[in-house]
Amino acid sequence: MTLDKKIKVDTVDLPNSHATIDVLRLDLVHPVISGNKWFKLKEYLKEARQLNKKALLTFGGAYSNHIVATAAAAQLRGFKSVGVIRGEEPAELSATLKDALNFGMELFYASREAYKSKIIPADVFEVYNEDEMYIINEGGYGIKGMEGVKSILEQIDASVYTQIVVAVGTGTTLAGLKSAVGERQKVIGISVMKNNISLRNEIEVLLPTVKRGQFELLHDYAFGGYAKFNQELIQFMNDWYRLTAIPSDFVYTGKLFFAVNDRFAKNMFSEKDKVLVIHSGGIQGNRSLPKGTLIF
Numbered sequence: 296m297t298l299d300k301k302i303k304v305d306t307v308d309l310p311n312s313h314a315t316i317d318v319l320r321l322d323l324v325h326p327v328i329s330g331n332k333w334f335k336l337k338e339y340l341k342e343a344r345q346l347n348k349k350a351l352l353t354f355g356g357a358y359s360n361h362i363v364a365t366a367a368a369a370q371l372r373g374f375k376s377v378g379v380i381r382g383e384e385p386a387e388l389s390a391t392l393k394d395a396l397n398f399g400m401e402l403f404y405a406s407r408e409a410y411k412s413k414i415i416p417a418d419v420f421e422v423y424n425e426d427e428m429y430i431i432n433e434g435g436y437g438i439k440g441m442e443g444v445k446s447i448l449e450q451i452d453a454s455v456y457t458q459i460v461v462a463v464g465t466g467t468t469l470a471g472l473k474s475a476v477g478e479r480q481k482v483i484g485i486s487v488m489k490n491n492i493s494l495r496n497e498i499e500v501l502l503p504t505v506k507r508g509q510f511e512l513l514h515d516y517a518f519g520g521y522a523k524f525n526q527e528l529i530q531f532m533n534d535w536y537r538l539t540a541i542p543s544d545f546v547y548t549g550k551l552f553f554a555v556n557d558r559f560a561k562n563m564f565s566e567k568d569k570v571l572v573i574h575s576g577g578i579q580g581n582r583s584l585p586k587g588t589l590i591f
């Protein structure tokens with residue numbers, strides 16, 4: 296099975312302006328390894344294979360798209376997988392963690408302090424030796440992640456776009472896109488974390504020197520911080536779905552589409568701009584919301 300299948304582009308008329316945008320539907324890549332996560336993982340998987348590693352180990356929260364994508368990708372490529380999960384083991388596992396278990400991932404819990412320092416719980420070493428494991432950063436952050444992302448735009452003619460807009464967690468995806476596009480094409484990131492001031496630097500170090508400093512980060516659309524949301528965002532996501540039939544997630548892409556729509560409404564983009572919005576997936580994370588919150 297290949298995950299590099301043909302990727303679809305949807306053209307969407309925006310509700311509050313006369314503008315049209317294109318949406319790159321990475322959410323359709325795979326039901327679980329959706330969106331940017333497959334691209335971020337693929338070079339790590341290659342290296343793990345070259346180094347003859349037995350298991351992939353990575354870090355994430357109970358609803359992490361990266362955890363479940365790593366579990367699924369590991370199974371698909373014949374690796375064992377280990378997830379180090381932030382916080383105590385919950386009484387009831389999240390749907391995401393249940394999926395990860397079903398993909399054969401072994402889960403280990405780390406206290407918030409230990410998690411912060413990315414300490415691997417001692418129990419893990421009862422199962423694997425250190426040199427059997429290939430460790431992937433939280434969120435797939437890193438050069439290899441960035442390298443994998445470069446191929447996202449290969450299947451479309453991306454040269455026609457003046458702006459490319461993407462949701463930003465670690466910034467690895469933004470860095471890969473920036474590396475792949477021409478100098479005159481603007482890459483704009485919508486940060487989903489509150490006041491993430493170290494973000495710019497974390498992205499810069501992934502970029503070749505000539506591309507540094509040439510991207511824009513917007514911090515006004517985080518809705519209070521990572522995985523925070525309010526009624527306005529939920530309402531927008533439901534309206535957006537009614538209008539476009541494109542589902543979004545409340546952690547990343549809901550905020551992304553909200554931001555794009557808002558920027559057009561405030562004339563910060565012009566109708567002459569040819570904007571490509573990257574739908575990075577993440578729909579599985581909506582399962583943490585109470586049933587009925589979203590109409591899709």
Ligand SMILES: *Cc1c(COP(=O)(O)O)cnc(C)c1O
Nearest residue numbers: 464465466467468547575576577
């Ligand atoms: C992980 C994720 C992102 C953020 O990607 P980064 O490369 O960490 O910036 C964006 N959108 C979705 C849906 C994600 O799951």
